[in-house]
Amino acid sequence: MLLTNKNRLIEMLSAALQGLAQDGGLGDAPAPRLERPKAVDHGDVACNIALQLSKAWKLNPRELAQALVERLEQQPGYSELIASCEIAGPGFINFRLSNTAKTAVVQEVLTAGSQFGQLAPEAAPVSSAMIEFVSANPTGPLHVGHGRQAALGDALANLLATQGIKVHREFYYNDAGVQIANLALSVQARLNGLKPGDAAWPESAYNGEYIAEIAIAFKASPEYKDNLEAIRQFAVAYLRNEQDIDLKTFGVKFDCYYLESSLYTDGSVTKIVEELQSIGKTYESEGALWLKTTDDGDDKDRVMRKSDGSFTYFVPDVAYHTSKWNRGFQKVINVQGSDHHGTIARVRSGLQGVAQKRGWDIPQTYPDYVLHKMVTVMRHGEEVKISKRAGSYVTVRDLVEWSGGVAPEMTADERELALQRGRDAVRFFLISRKADTEFVFDIDLALQQNDENPVFYVQYAHARICSILTQWGGKVSDLKGANLSLLQSKASDHLLRRLAEYPEMLTNAAADLAPHALAFYLRDLAGDFHTFYNADRVLVDDPALKLARLALLLATRQVLENGLKVLGVSAPAKM
Numbered sequence: 001m002l003l004t005n006k007n008r009l010i011e012m013l014s015a016a017l018q019g020l021a022q023d024g025g026l027g028d029a030p031a032p033r034l035e036r037p038k039a040v041d042h043g044d045v046a047c048n049i050a051l052q053l054s055k056a057w058k059l060n061p062r063e064l065a066q067a068l069v070e071r072l073e074q075q076p077g078y079s080e081l082i083a084s085c086e087i088a089g090p091g092f093i094n095f096r097l098s099n100t101a102k103t104a105v106v107q108e109v110l111t112a113g114s115q116f117g118q119l120a121p122e123a124a125p126v127s128s129a130m131i132e133f134v135s136a137n138p139t140g141p142l143h144v145g146h147g148r149q150a151a152l153g154d155a156l157a158n159l160l161a162t163q164g165i166k167v168h169r170e171f172y173y174n175d176a177g178v179q180i181a182n183l184a185l186s187v188q189a190r191l192n193g194l195k196p197g198d199a200a201w202p203e204s205a206y207n208g209e210y211i212a213e214i215a216i217a218f219k220a221s222p223e224y225k226d227n228l229e230a231i232r233q234f235a236v237a238y239l240r241n242e243q244d245i246d247l248k249t250f251g252v253k254f255d256c257y258y259l260e261s262s263l264y265t266d267g268s269v270t271k272i273v274e275e276l277q278s279i280g281k282t283y284e285s286e287g288a289l290w291l292k293t294t295d296d297g298d299d300k301d302r303v304m305r306k307s308d309g310s311f312t313y314f315v316p317d318v319a320y321h322t323s324k325w326n327r328g329f330q331k332v333i334n335v336q337g338s339d340h341h342g343t344i345a346r347v348r349s350g351l352q353g354v355a356q357k358r359g360w361d362i363p364q365t366y367p368d369y370v371l372h373k374m375v376t377v378m379r380h381g382e383e384v385k386i387s388k389r390a391g392s393y394v395t396v397r398d399l400v401e402w403s404g405g406v407a408p409e410m411t412a413d414e415r416e417l418a419l420q421r422g423r424d425a426v427r428f429f430l431i432s433r434k435a436d437t438e439f440v441f442d443i444d445l446a447l448q449q450n451d452e453n454p455v456f457y458v459q460y461a462h463a464r465i466c467s468i469l470t471q472w473g474g475k476v477s478d479l480k481g482a483n484l485s486l487l488q489s490k491a492s493d494h495l496l497r498r499l500a501e502y503p504e505m506l507t508n509a510a511a512d513l514a515p516h517a518l519a520f521y522l523r524d525l526a527g528d529f530h531t532f533y534n535a536d537r538v539l540v541d542d543p544a545l546k547l548a549r550l551a552l553l554l555a556t557r558q559v560l561e562n563g564l565k566v567l568g569v570s571a572p573a574k575m
Contacts (some may be wrong), residue, residue, distance in 0.1 A: 006045070006504070007035055007100050008081055013047060020064075036501075042086070043495065044102070047117050051093040052275045061091030069093060083537035102482035102493065106501040109555035110480055114562060117162060117503040119471040124164030126331045130159045133335035134247070135172040138239040139183045142246045144336055144375045144441065147396040150252045151333040151430040151568070152372060155515035158566040163510045168329065171254045172320060175236050176555035177313065182206065183239075184232035190215035191231070207392065214238050246396050247560060250436070251423055251568055260316055268319040272354060273304060283351035296337060296349035314343050318350030325351070325362055332367035333513060337374065338436065344369055370513050379443040390448045395412060399426050403446040411520070423448075424569045428455035431567055432519040449575075454523055458560065459524035459572055465557040466573040468538055472550060482551040483544050486575075491535040492552060495528045502559050506566075515567065522563045 010032055017029040030110050032049040050065035057064065065087045072078060072085075083098040109116045119126070133153025136146045174180075186205040194200055197208040202568065203213070218234045240257075247253070263269050276291065283290050283514055286309035294301050304315050324332050334340075348364060355362040368382045374571045377384040377394045384394055400406075404422025406415060425446040433455060451457050470477075486498065502521070509517035538549045563572040 003079060005046065005104070005500070007503065009095065010078065012072055012078060012081075013049065013068070014233075015075060016047065016068055020067060020345055021070050024057070029053060032176050036497075037094060040089065040494070043107075044097045045095050045465040047093045047095070048091070049428075050093065054091065060312040062087055065091045067095050075210070078130050081164065099485055099488065102348040102496050102500070105484075105489055105496060106484055106487075106551050106555045107480065109499060109558050110551065113558060114565075115406060116201070116558065116562060117506050119507070121164040121166070123500070126164040126165055126170065128329065129331035129333065130170055130329040131167045131235055131333045131335065132170045132172055132324075134252070135174070135336070136243060137179050138236045138243065139179050139523065140208060142243055142396040143393040144377060145372075146373055147250070147371050147399055147426060148430045148439070149337070150247065150250055150336050150396070151427045152370060152435055152515060155518070155567050156335065156513060157332065158568065159506065159510045159515050159518065162566060165331075165510075166233060168256070169254045170256045170258055172258050172260065173240065174260045176316070180232060180236065183235050184228050186211045187209040187214050187231050187235045188228060191219065191226075198394075204338045204521045205402050210239075210242070243526075245493050249400060249419065249423070250396060250426070258320065260320070263316045263323075266325065268512045269316050272319045272322060272350070273311070273315065276304075276350065276353045278354070279353060279357050281356075284481070290345065291350060291353075293346055293349040296345065296352055298345040298349060301364065302349075312352070314346040317343060317347050318354070320442075321347055321351055321367060322354050324367070325360065330366075333370060334367050335370045335372065335435075336485075338371045340369075341371055356505060364437070368513065370435050375430070376440045377443065378436070378440055384443075399441065402443045405427075405447055420570060423490075425455050427568050428458070428519060431515050434514070434516050454519075455569065456575070458522045458526045458564065460555055460571070460575055461529045462560045462564070462571045463573060463575040464533065465529070465553045465560075468553060469550065469557075472539060474550075476554065479547055479554055482547040484548050484550040484551065486545050489536050490551060491528075491532040492549070493527075495532045495552060495556060498528045499527050499555055499559055502563070518563055518566055522560065522567075524562070525556065525560060529560075 011034040014029075017032065021027060021029050030052065032047050034045045034047055035047045037043055049331075050061045050068060054061035054064055069087065079098075081098060081101050083096045085095045088094050091366055112118075124314060131153050133149045134142070134146050136142055136147075142150075153169070157169055161167050173236035182204045183206060187198075187200050189202055189205055190212050197213075206511055214235050217238060218231065221234065222235055223230060242562075266372070273282075273289070276290075281294065281295075282300075282304060283291055283301075283518070288303045289305035290301045291304045292301055303312050305311055320330070329428075348366065351362050351366060352364060354360070359571075377399065386392055386394070399421035400419060402422070404420070404426040406418045406422065410418060429441055429446060430439070445453055446455075447453075449456055451460075466547045487493075501527075502531070505517060505521050530554075538546065538547060538553060540546050540549070
């Protein structure tokens with residue numbers, strides 16, 4: 001149902017309720033809510049407001065529903081919007097939209113085009129938002145967990161943008177600390193001729209083949225010298241570049257790359273600790289400095305500075321998020337692995353201390369988090385646990401190439417097409433489940449060209465519509481004047497209702513930080529299209545009916561394209 005139609009009906013219901021309340025001295029009525037009935041035969045939309053109010057108003061719910069309907073029928077424009085309504089069960093009101101109201105979505109889609117479903121900036125719930133995602137340590141290639149973050153974060157950013165929000169994408173590089181030191185030692189060991197398994201190989205070293213690649217590249221570079229700091233700088237830069245290549249291959253771009261090391265060099269970490277100390281937010285015990293996180297609901301206080309003088313990992317996170325707020329980002333969303341759950345209370349507690357010190361009004365729930373679980377990769381019926389290049393995990397590059405069927409003998413053009421297939425499959429698959437659920441990525445399924453492959457199923461719907469329009473061979477402009485009242489079949493009705501749900505679905509998915517809802521919707525829309533295509537022949541002899549059905553397909557193609565674009569997935573014209 002069109003969002004405008006829903007708003008019109010809600011306004012009519014509100015006016016009717018207010019009239020009943022005033023006449024009966026019954027007090028204010030809550031805003032009515034509309035839902036889609038579970039059974040299609042029950043109508044297009046239902047309202048249970050009579051059930052909600054019956055007790056407070058001391059009225060029989062069916063009688064209240066009847067009185068409400070009688071008032072509603074007197075509202076201007078009711079007959080143009082509603083074809084019929086009935087009272088069901090204990091007091092539900094089921095409405096059926098008029099054919100004119102239901103088919104209006106087609107012309108709205110054709111008029112709005114790529115903007116259909118999107119809100120203008122002045123209607124946005126917030127003016128701007130930052131999404132931080134991927135944020136991988138530059139100690140190795142991006143793994144499949146980073147891939148899930150990349151897919152989720154990028155789709156979420158696109159989703160928020162459809163709501164008129166200006167979105168800033170940020171990547172936080174953890175380029176300081178113990179792991180970076182281990183990276184430098186690993187490369188140094190390779191430079192000294194050691195390899196994993198040798199007696200002198202450092203226990204904490206990284207074992208992937210990429211360490212050897214870095215060592216070879218460093219030795220051949222003008223920066224080469226036998227100095228651990230020089231090795232560290234080169235290795236970090238090398239892996240940052242490698243990660244950037246993977247992200248580009250995956251079609252993900254960032255507005256800013258923020259370095260953890262900068263928080264130390266500009267004194268931000270030290271300043272934050274001093275500020276928290278100055279307001280009594282900390283205390284010393286057992287030679288360590290502790291943050292009173294229990295004041296903000298944590299189960300125990302947390303160490304900020306260890307007895308050796310080094311800071312624990314969440315301290316620069318507090319400084320980093322202070323920077324986010326200071327840069328004007330009052331809406332911040334972090335897409336991270338579920339292993340970060342323990343840091344949420346600590347970061348928020350530290351920020352509350354900073355807010356107290358600086359007189360800032362930072363919400364206690366700042367920032368928002370989308371935590372995802374890891375991905376299990378299956379190939380040829382078996383779990384894939386390692387990558388030869390990475391040494392201990394499957395990389396994003398592996399996943400894209402496997403899912404696209406990339407082969408060494410391919411030409412450059414064939415390889416690019418295969419990479420596109422792989423990108424589409426990886427993005428769609430990784431978004432198609434709630435972030436906090438386990439996900440099994442089946443490479444064999446991603447390679448299938450049939451209805452069992454969800455991304456193929458949706459893309460094929462788009463390609464099939466393109467083929468029908470090409471077979472027709474007419475002008476798209478001719479479809480804007482089609483007689484849509486001829487769309488009266490059950491299959492067309494389902495497709496119309498699904499199209500009309502798109503704007504509200506986007507709004508709800510953005511509010512819930514749930515891009516998987518869009519993946520679900522696109523599969524349902526593709527299913528409704530395939531059902532319509534099989535039930536109602538499009539290129540019929542009746543010219544008017546043919547144009548009406550073609551207009552419906554053109555609108556469907558547009559919404560499929562719009563939705564796939566939000567997910568970062570292509571909408572091919574041929575498959």
